[in-house]
Amino acid sequence: MRILIADDHELLRDVLRSYLEAEGGFAVDTVADLPAALVNIAEAAPPYDLVVLDYGMPGMDGYDGLDRALAASFGRPVALMSGLAPPGVAERVLASGAAGYLPKTLPARSLVNAIRFMAAGETYMPIDLHRPSQAPVEQASGLSPRERQVLAGLCAGHANKEIARDLDLREPTIKLHVKLICRKLGAKNRTHAAMIARERALC
Amino acid sequence: MRILIADDHELLRDVLRSYLEAEGGFAVDTVADLPAALVNIAEAAPPYDLVVLDYGMPGMDGYDGLDRALAASFGRPVALMSGLAPPGVAERVLASGAAGYLPKTLPARSLVNAIRFMAAGETYMPIDLHRPSQAPVEQASGLSPRERQVLAGLCAGHANKEIARDLDLREPTIKLHVKLICRKLGAKNRTHAAMIARERALC
């Protein structure tokens, strides 16, 4: 697997190459700035499986360098690496079509995994950047396990008969469950129950 | 690499095993419910590299089953798989310490990559859940103004008669609109249509 790493810090470049070749079995090329990276990308045959660009290196000019590298990469994945993780990076990077964002705080082992992952065409984003939810706590809805299963079918827009078939039960059983679900959720009917469930993230 | 898949749908179980063994080179065990999964986890020697649990299977009881499996897995990664992707799942799953969340809408190829990733100790989360980025202009649903009004009533869980009263129309008119709405949204019935509308933020 061939990857290109572009970073203006020579120490990091060398250490990264050494580690990735030894631990990941990658063939690693390194360059020190964006122009050199673009040349390597254009001339690489076969093309790189992944290109990793440092955010603060010469020639990057914010996200503009990322966009230029993406345009030159023939559809091969390009990731952005940075020591800082300001809010908005994740969105901006993904919106550009990049393969992911690599904070320099990442453990070396995870870096190898992330590189393999992105080289396979997936999109990587460290979990730290997940947005915190404003609905943290539990949702004790008082629903029994079976009722939760029926509710899932309800949310999928299934008819009672279909739900019964899926769960290997008879239709009257489903009807009863639906009635009790509506009562517990305070819904007027199945549609209302499904909407309430979706709102409370119960399904 | 050994993985365990627990899902109550036999078809999915068989297809998944077949695909993962052929395409991923994994050794796949499958079970149909949580108790069986816990037994397999406890008796596996060497332990599984990854355990994948279906959210709606018997014994899961919401996220409780995930917690129990995590407690029994000796630190090995456990992932949750589900057909639905309501908001809040990401936070809840990560808070439990799970290895990731696999929506059943995931392409098979990505599933293999995600499994490898998680088995390596990383945390996987589909990018769709990183942020509600389904904001791009999707409003062009082909619905007429009147249909949008009826759809709003639908999403509120109202009966046709109620919607008719609210809009000062007759019930047969509402029925017709509901049918056309379902057709345009590709829904099987009113509940399905309401869920689709909510998902696309049409109401």
Added chain:
DNA sequence: AGAAACCTTATCCTTTCGTATAGGTGACCC
């Protein structure tokens, strides 16, 4: 042993939903 949940199935009945069919209006455009 008993109580209490939960799960299951059933029957009867009424209401609602869903579909098909058929007709009507008014607005807009070529």
Added chain:
DNA sequence: GGGTCACCTATACGAAAGGATAAGGTTTCT
């Protein structure tokens, strides 16, 4: 003028949903 489109209404019928009620099963806790 004729065409299309959005909109409204109506009737009729089968399918599905929803309610009430009864009853047997399991597990779990007291």
